[in-house]
Amino acid sequence: MVVLILADDHDVGARALACRLGQRAILAPPRLLSQPGWTWVPDPCLRTGSRATGGFSVRELTAVVTRLTAVFPWHVPHVAAHDREFVAAEMTAFLRAWLTALPCPVLNPPSNLCLTGPAWSPEQWAILAHRLGIPATPTIRAVAARTTPQAPGRRAGCRVVVACDRVVIAEPCAAILGVHAAMIARAAGCALLAVDFDTPEPSGCLVNADCWPNLADPAILAAVADCVVLTSRDAPT
Amino acid sequence: MILLWGVPAERTMSAVDHVLRANGLPTFWIDQRRYDAISGELRTERDEIAGWIELDGRRVDLGELTGAYLRPYPSGQGATELELVHAAALDQLILTWAEVAPAEVAVVNRPGAMASNDSKPAQEEVVRSYGFEVPETLVTNDPALAAAFWDRHGTVIYKSISGIRSIVSALTIEHSLGCGGWRPVRRSFRLSCPASITACMS
Numbered sequence: 532m533v534v535l536i537l538a539d540d541h542d543v544g545a546r547a548l549a550c551r552l553g554q555r556a557i558l559a560p561p562r563l564l565s566q567p568g569w570t571w572v573p574d575p576c577l578r579t580g581s582r583a584t585g586g587f588s589v590r591e592l593t594a595v596v597t598r599l600t601a602v603f604p605w606h607v608p609h610v611a612a613h614d615r616e617f618v619a620a621e622m623t624a625f626l627r628a629w630l631t632a633l634p635c636p637v638l639n640p641p642s643n644l645c646l647t648g649p650a651w652s653p654e655q656w657a658i659l660a661h662r663l664g665i666p667a668t669p670t671i672r673a674v675a676a677r678t679t680p681q682a683p684g685r686r687a688g689c690r691v692v693v694a695c696d697r698v699v700i701a702e703p704c705a706a707i708l709g710v711h712a713a714m715i716a717r718a719a720g721c722a723l724l725a726v727d728f729d730t731p732e733p734s735g736c737l738v739n740a741d742c743w744p745n746l747a748d749p750a751i752l753a754a755v756a757d758c759v760v761l762t763s764r765d766a767p768t
Numbered sequence: 769m770i771l772l773w774g775v776p777a778e779r780t781m782s783a784v785d786h787v788l789r790a791n792g793l794p795t796f797w798i799d800q801r802r803y804d805a806i807s808g809e810l811r812t813e814r815d816e817i818a819g820w821i822e823l824d825g826r827r828v829d830l831g832e833l834t835g836a837y838l839r840p841y842p843s844g845q846g847a848t849e850l851e852l853v854h855a856a857a858l859d860q861l862i863l864t865w866a867e868v869a870p871a872e873v874a875v876v877n878r879p880g881a882m883a884s885n886d887s888k889p890a891q892e893e894v895v896r897s898y899g900f901e902v903p904e905t906l907v908t909n910d911p912a913l914a915a916a917f918w919d920r921h922g923t924v925i926y927k928s929i930s931g932i933r934s935i936v937s938a939l940t941i942e943h944s945l946g947c948g949g950w951r952p953v954r955r956s957f958r959l960s961c962p963a964s965i966t967a968c969m970s
Contacts, residue, residue: 567910643890673809
């Protein structure tokens with residue numbers, strides 16, 4: 532089993548996941564893309580990457596965990612300052628293609644707008660929830676001329692994490708909220724998803740969701756590690 | 769009502785505006801040079817989106833919009849912090865509406881669809897999946913692979929793969945190329961990120 536974890540150098544959760552997986556993990560910060568050995572070709576099985584100890588083929592990978600929305604200029608301080616924005620955009624474009632259609636599971640697969648899942652707005656999560664018959668708080672996004680804007684969403688009272696259909700409720704939340712979170716994760720095509728509800732009561736309404744579960748939480752880390760191992764087992768060899 | 773988002777003086781936007789007017793179609797401008805005078809609101813009502821945008825006392829209900837042409841410039845250069853925050857929030861409001869506007873609203877283009885332009889190889893795969901022929905392409909930062917690809921095809925095109933700095937050129941030994949210092953020197957390569965080379969189709 533070999534798991535590639537694409538993450539920022541400062542992503543403590545990603546480091547924790549890599550530690551938990553031990554020798555089976557390749558922790559790849561964006562600057563590693565400057566190391567020769569990365570190749571995209573249309574056939575996903577022929578793509579290659581590079582790690583500190585040398586190159587690898589995607590055929591060696593049993594799962595990929597992505598924790599990056601994109602590559603940003605501050606990820607590539609080794610590049611000349613005037614080229615950082617461009618190189619970061621090129622790396623993002625590369626990963627967007629490279630991660631698509633891999634022969635192993637990608638948690639979560641990239642979308643056009645994000646390297647980790649759909650990166651939807653609170654409005655999009657609310658609309659999805661309503662379509663699934665799950666209550667969601669009304670969102671309001673207001674921008675008044677010459678004043679500080681009001682962001683959408685409300686304070687969450689309960690967060691539920693979904694990892695490969697397994698629900699982790701780190702706080703006291705009604706079990707039905709776990710069912711709702713799993714439905715939302717499935718509908719959004721996200722194996723890993725954190726879903727916020729406004730209250731822990733069974734009547735809790737969705738507030739927002741994101742693809743970055745807090746891996747610093749031991750229960751969530753254990754669930755995500757299990758999820759990666761589970762999906763690795765399902766990956767074609 | 770057609771929403772136009774961008775800078776009216778810009779040639780493409782001006783042409784679109786002209787054609788719409790000539791066809792008697794009403795428009796509403798979100799003029800990026802007037803951001804400080806624009807207000808708006810976006811809210812979800814069950815599984816639908818609603819709201820309004822206002823400029824100079826003219827308020828348009830988002831439900832009245834039947835189409836939108838989006839061609840914004842990056843917002844907020846040289847602005848104060850409040851202006852930057854206001855511009856970013858306004859950008860986000862319009863982008864969110866454009867993404868979730870009902871299917872019958874013709875949005876050119878929805879941000880999620882438009883973003884496929886930001887990864888040429890990913891876009892190439894979509895193009896290929898619809899049956900179009902695409903030239904053999906390699907995206908790599910492996911100098912040996914790049915050189916071998918060049919040797920195999922004779923003439924190749926080098927191009928950037930993201931949506932910024934559109935660098936497209938026939939690859940030659942003489943000229944130097946971008947990507948933070950990728951320079952073919954006697955067919956040996958130095959790259960600081962994967963770059964794309966594409967075989968020329970005969």
